[in-house]
Each structure stands twice: as C-alpha cells, then as structure tokens.
Amino acid sequence: MDNFIYSIPTIAYFGKGQINILGETIKAHGGSKILLAYGGGSIKKNGIYDAILKQLQKADISYVELSGIQPNPRVESVDEGIRIYQENNCDFILAVGGGSTLDACKAIAAGVKYDGPVTDLFVNESGLSNIAAAAPLATILTMAGTGSEMDMGAVITVGKDHKKKVILHPLVNPRFSILDPEYTFSVPEYHSMAGVADILCHLMEQYFTPDANAKVQDRMNEGVMKVVLEDAPKILANPEDYDARANIMWASSMALAGFQFMLGKPMFPFPLHGMGHELSSMYDMTHGVTLALVTPSWMRHTMQKAPQYLPIFARFARNVFDICEKDNAAASEKGVRQLEAFYNAIKMPANLRDAGVKEEDLETIAEKAVERGNLGILTSIGKEEVLQIMKEAF
C-alpha cells in the first residue's frame, strides 16, 4: 500500500428534514450574509427554496442570489457569482442543487479570495489548484451522483469549445452538506439514472488502478458498487422508495469522500472522465451518460492491451457481479457484459450513435481528450487509443 493522507472535513447531515439545522449551522460556521446559489429554479416548485428562506430568516441570516446555473456550469456563471458575492460583502456560500451548482460554487468560493481570474485556479502540474484561501461553503444536495457534496473537486466549462477544466483543493471541500433523500424523489428518471452511472464510474475509476494491495479500500469500494447495482432499479420501479434513494445518495457521497477508495493506490487520472468530459463539451450531454457510454469499451480495450491487469477485471466481475468463472479473461468479459446489461436496465443509451454522437466528430473528440496528456493508468491512452475506444463504443 502506498502512503496517503486521509482527510474528510465535510460534515454530512443525512436524512429526512435535516434542512432544519441549516440556519443555526451556517451561523455556527460564521455565515451571516450568504450567497444563495441554485440552478434552473426547480427548488421553487418543490418547496426547498421556501424551507431555506424560512431557516435563514429564523437565524437572522441575510442573502443575495445567484440563479440559473446551467448543467456543465460555465466560467461565466462563476464570474457572476464572484461579482455578486464581493459586491454584497458576503461571508458564506450556500449551493443548492446537483453537481453543476455545487461545482460552480466551489469555483466561486476559491475565486472570491483570489485577486485575479478564476481560470488561474485550474489544476496545475502539481495535480492540485493553487488556492490559498476560500470562502466557506455549504451544500444542499437535490440530486445524487456528483459526489461534489463531500469532495474537493469541481469541473468548470470554459471557452467556445466548452473545454472542461478542473479545480481540486481541500479548501473548497464543503463545510457541511445536507443530504435529504426525499429531495431527490422528484428528479426525473433520466437524470436519476445518469447520476447512478456517475456514482458507479467514480467507484470504478478508483477501482481500476494497478494493484497496490490496498484491500480495505477495494473491498469497501466493491461493497458500495453492489449497493448501486441493487438499488438503482428500485428507484426506476418507485421513484419515492426512500431507502433506495437514501442508499444511492449515500453511495454518491461515500464514492468521492476524500477519494477514500483510491487512497494508498496509484493516483488518477480518471480516464473515463477524461473521455466523457469531451462528449459533454461537444454535445452538452449529461455527464453520467457520457461515462456509461465509454466504460465498457474502455474496459475491453484495457483488458486486451494490458492482459496483466485481467486479474483486476476478473476480481471486479467476481466480487461485484458474483460471477463464478475461474478463467480471468472469461470472468472479465462476463463482468463487462453484466455491466452493459445494467446500463441497459437503467436506460442508458446503447451506444454513442444512439446518444447522438456523429462519427465525423470522433477524431476531434479524441484529439481534445488527450490535450492535457495521456489518459491511461492501466495502459497508455493517447489520441489513437481514445479513437479506438470511441469507435468501439459507437
């Protein structure tokens, strides 16, 4: 096992009605004038917005708003948030929504304490952002999947070509997150399942690394994967199944909390996210869906190019899908097929073509995916390999 530092500074308030701690808890964390940020306004329809205002009023906390944060949040939203925060002398940020709102707010939190363009704060060669201070942030999660509610990462879209850039620093970890599974009851099926695909991918990105004998991390990871596979279909069957929503929500948080399942293992670079982000950039496609689209062909590609890692794919098949098959190659392939069947069951598109990807774009996508460097961790994945994987997934 490699050396590591484990630090999960975010406190999670999990369960029904946890909104009731909001006002006093913001106050305890030093908030008196907050930037209240959210997305398209669904929180005004489902009562969450009103509940928040009631809490703020009760605790004598004033607020200004940033609304309309879009999926795949853009740096322009971040800049607007920074301006509003600073003009109003805010001292705390409350992000209400899914991954997009949370990520935008993490960038705002870092940006308001930095005297220059927020784009300076994207991850540099060190693997981390150069952040010296950040405003305190809390989140209220309304969609499970991102993991942003418990981690130190944010993905921001910049430029005309919708490039995805990453902010990564412990200072942007939320101080606390309110996780009420009931808030996800009204998330439409498509987005609920895209969230499920996102969770599963976070777990797999941390799982498929060269073996470091970090067994506690791997066994815990497999356990969470099993729950995701078991409970996602229950949400399809009944969107108001509290326990299923709760298990998926907690799986989302655990998957990225402190990147705990990859501690002691070779780090990053999350190749599936590297490819998926380019699909989102080009087609504004839902993040989780892009990950489901490339995963099986990435697995087969890696199994073929780096057969020395077949034992890891076989272990995945055996421990997560309970596949009884002694031969590693056969077990691995059965694992991929089971995963494909799962994606099919949760109604992910069958391939890139069905998802609206154009064959003539694949070359450009492949080129952009490796702009920041090789994507591989088990194998080298340059432009040519991304293209192969994309064609396989087409």
Next chain:
Amino acid sequence: MDNFIYSIPTIAYFGKGQINILGETIKAHGGSKILLAYGGGSIKKNGIYDAILKQLQKADISYVELSGIQPNPRVESVDEGIRIYQENNCDFILAVGGGSTLDACKAIAAGVKYDGPVTDLFVNESGLSNIAAAAPLATILTMAGTGSEMDMGAVITVGKDHKKKVILHPLVNPRFSILDPEYTFSVPEYHSMAGVADILCHLMEQYFTPDANAKVQDRMNEGVMKVVLEDAPKILANPEDYDARANIMWASSMALAGFQFMLGKPMFPFPLHGMGHELSSMYDMTHGVTLALVTPSWMRHTMQKAPQYLPIFARFARNVFDICEKDNAAASEKGVRQLEAFYNAIKMPANLRDAGVKEEDLETIAEKAVERGNLGILTSIGKEEVLQIMKEAF
C-alpha cells in the same frame, strides 16, 4: 435508513516514515508545549521515541512526559496526566501507543479543560459525555486494533473493582493520527491477534443490529471484515508483512472512524464490549481476547432467542465467509463455526476456562455487566442472559 450525522474530524497520515510530518503538524495545530504520553517504554527500544524527540526539537516544541500508562488504563493515570499538563502549561497532547495510551489521553484532553473530577465526564444518560472543551490531541499508533486513533471514544478503568467507564464526545477525536504500519512489526503475536479480534468485534457490533436497510454501511463493513479475516493470518506467518500490517491497521481505523458503519442504524449498546469489559476488569485480561471469547456464544444465544434476526446472521455468513447455504439457520451456524475456526487460527483461547476464568466468578461478572442496564440490541440481555452466554462460552 435512520437520520444521521457523519463527521470524521481526524486527519490520518498513513504509511512509512509519516513521523516526518509530526513537528510541523503539531505546530500547525497550535502546539508549542506538549504532554508526551506513552506506556511501558517499548517506544524507547524501537526508535520511535528518538524519532519523536528529533521532530519536536526540529520544530522547536518543548515537552513534558507522562509514562507508564498501563493496559486497561486507570483513572489515576489520567489524573496524573491532567496534573502534569496543567502544572507545565501545556497546550497539546501527543499520545504514543495503543488503545490504552490513546484512551487515557482522550480523558486527559477533556479533563484539563474541566474544573472538577474527570469522573464527571463519563457518559451520561444522553449517551455522550458532558464535555464543553478539550485540549488538542494527536496520536501515533503503535498497535492496531483499538480504533481510538480515529474515533471519539475512550474507556477508563476506575475503582477497586476495576469498573470500565466510557468517555464519548466528538471533542476528544484526535486532530491527527500518524499510522505507520512498520511501527506494528514488533508487536508480539498475542497482542497483534488480540488487536485483530478487537477490530473484528468493532465491525460486528455495528453489523448486528436490527436491519435499517443501511446497505452502503453494511456492505462496506462486510468488505473490511473480509480483509481482516484474510490478512490476519499473514501477520502470523510473517510479522513484517508490510501490506498485511497496513491493511489490518487501516481496517482498525476505518472500523470506528465516525462509527461510520452504524450510521443510519439503531445505535449501540455494543453488547459484546459490555460483557468483555467485565472479563478485563476481573482478570486484567487483554481486551480483544475477551471479545473473541464471548462472541460465538452471544451469536448462538441471539440466533436462538431472536430467530427473526437469523437473516442477518445468515447474510454475515454468506457475505463475509462466502458460505453457500440457502437455509438461514444452517448458514448462520456455519458462519459461527467459521468465526470460531478463525479465532482458533489466530490463537485466541478456546474458551473462558482456558483463558483462566473461574466458574464461580461468572455470577458476579454477569451482575456487573448489566449494572448500567440491559446489554441487548437484537434481544434483551439481562443478568440471566449474560450468565447463559458466559456458561456457553466456558
């Protein structure tokens, strides 16, 4: 799933040579004059003590010492620590050792900020200690098992009858813990395996509760249990197997970090610890060993008295021991037998008699075990039931 709060404030520095962050990290946490506390002095033989002094000197941190903290630490050691800390105007506590030293230091941390006897701070009816402030504490773990390095609990022995009392409060969570698996290479076999039994029991106490559909917690728990079962024998075979020591050490920390595997489930009262503590009190027996001694008969007792929970025992057998058996009662019994075989393999005494317990003491032990109330969570365990379990384990 029940509502819960997840909070793991301790930062873990895990791996070889992490001692090198000690000085600067104490300083970053505000320490300038520390109480350095340890047990019998083995740290002077294995080089840890010298490494600590070098770190303190380098960071210009002065120190006073409390040494000789005994296994099953007594309140007298705590009182001495409080006196030394206060007389020397310390501002930080560094605990170096296993569970006993760590627990004593947690009590000292709370005691130095309290204007009265530390015995006032034992857990009250609320289930928590009444603690308003505590000195900052860091730990260097030299033995895996306790989990004290990542949790908010401490067990202190008081009085002539060696009563075990509990301190439980988030304020006594260590600020940081240094976990270097190499520091456990020299732990004797008996104590290494007692630590293993302790870890396994922490996991089981959180596992065997009425089902709350908290699947993420349960699956992660099973994953850690599997690692403990797999890697403990490797330590027996080779005490310097780094990865095995690392996995067992991380299993120890994960098992009690934020009591994360029981979040969202009915809470406490850790019946196995309730019984084990009385054996330690009466015979000064190693904590982990007492737990191994009572667990199988507690399981069989519960399976018989509360057959409605057989599915949980059967799930344990299937998911942790990979037992293929459809009938719940048969699967459960096979699970207990496998657990007994494991205890046997790690050289735990076969029964209470072999461990030196006297039959005529059982009645007294049973009486004391329920002094604070019923021990059951799956069934009611009063004096009569403790006696039955003890007789079964004799």
